[in-house]
Amino acid sequence: MSMLLNTYIQLFIPKLLLIVLVFLGLNSCTENSDKMVTESLDVKQFHVDQIIEKDLNFNEDNLIENVVLVEGIIQDINSLNNRSTIILKGKKETDRLVICDMQKNQKLAINSLNLGDEISIKGILKGTLNDVILLNCIIPQPKTNE
Amino acid sequence: MNKSFLALLLILGFAITQSSEKVIARQGQVSFFSYTSVENIKAENNQVSSIIDLQEGTIAVDMLMNAFIFEKALMREHFNESYIESDIYPKATFEGKILNFEANIQGTQIKIIKGVFKMHGVSKDIEIKTKIENNNGNYILSGVFETFVEDYNINIPPLLAGNIAKSIEVNFKFEYLPYEN
CATH class of the missing domain: 2.40.50.140 (Nucleic acid-binding proteins)
Structure with a gap:
């Protein structure tokens, strides 16, 4: 049972980390170094x-x-x-x-x-x-x- | 009669020259490069303001330090908050004189501009070799010079010292139009 759990962790955790990193990377993409201006912002x-x-x-x-x-x-x-x-x-x-x-x-x-x-x-x-x-x-x- | 007409033309010509003695660049471009083995950093500012008094040969440049655009947000953050402290020192300025400037010469001339560059609260005398193009009164000034980080009292933390070059290459290009003040 513990071997199965270890295998599960070894397979699942790296995949989860990869997904999180890709998500963060995509969200940090901007046109340049400054913050983006969007239509929805109240100003x-x-x-x-x-x-x-x-x-x-x-x-x-x-x-x-x-x-x-x-x-x-x-x-x-x-x-x-x-x-x-x-x-x-x-x-x-x-x-x-x-x-x-x-x-x-x-x-x-x-x-x-x-x-x-x-x-x-x-x-x-x-x-x-x-x-x-x-x-x-x-x-x-x-x-x-x- | 002819003589008076000629005199009138001369006066008018002088008045026109007087009224167009200043030119302005509202969207001057200044970029800088830092080359190190760890990383290369490039930033660009496309809203640099400059005025030349064509008769006096004097030039003034004014730029907002927080208007530099970087490739990465972290570079911009470090530049503004840690190095340049743009909230305390929002602008960099240059005031100088174009030596032996001949405003009426058409085409290209290479001249030395001598003046005082002020950044991060530190003023420093500098000389810049500049290409000046005059195409029927439309002036373009461009050039490149090197500046040293330590001259402007900019503190780089030891941990990041390898990321920032000691000598920074600065490029500039200004396109001027008549200034109607």
């Missing part, structure tokens, strides 16, 4: 004119490294450095913009956009230089009631 929302305000203290509001939703007008769409980027502007006249570095799986959504469109983009807020920087961005799709 703080801003208009470009709000988020580029110099008075807004990102650190104080715990916004850095968190996901935010920014609404603005598309000023530019480019693929500089082999990355899709959407640059958003606000309604106020200023040289400060929001630069959104898009996830690779957003190419289809980006193709349907035009300069001047008003859209919302969700991404990880990294901070501010001359412009506000968002990484790993997605364009949330409107929810449909079926």
Whole structure:
């Protein structure tokens, strides 16, 4: 009986470990080293004119490294450095913009956009230089009631 | 009459030159490589900001340290939390001058940029050999230089010392557009 149990353990435990490792490995796969942004995340929302305000203290509001939703007008769409980027502007006249570095799986959504469109983009807020920087961005799709 | 018209053209030309004296790169690319026998580490930042004053030949570069993208999440975590401490020192900056810069020359010129690079709270004088391309006022600056981890007061735990190279290779490329401030 104990021999049967030992054989069972010897066969079963390695297989279980393998399954657990494969599962963990698959779940840790991301597009890059940063956390992924998904549609389902509830986040703080801003208009470009709000988020580029110099008075807004990102650190104080715990916004850095968190996901935010920014609404603005598309000023530019480019693929500089082999990355899709959407640059958003606000309604106020200023040289400060929001630069959104898009996830690779957003190419289809980006193709349907035009300069001047008003859209919302969700991404990880990294901070501010001359412009506000968002990484790993997605364009949330409107929810449909079926 | 002709002389006054010529003078007016000269004034207008001067005014146009004055208004376009600065160029900006909003999506400059900076990447670094660390080569060791244990592992190679590469990271890339595609949102580096830079402004050149074409008349003065001065250049400023500004980058967010937490915007570097790595292959593995653990590398990013170590970089931001243990080495660079990006919550305390969120930005690295460079301010310098392009020596003997001739902004109006079309085509490629190789120049030395001399200035101060500040990272992790440490400022260091550096000189960088840079390729400058001018295609009808669209400037592209690119180059590569080496920097030493110990120069910037970055502490690597002995256990991980073999994973991080003492000398880090830094590549950069900036594409500039007219700056309308």
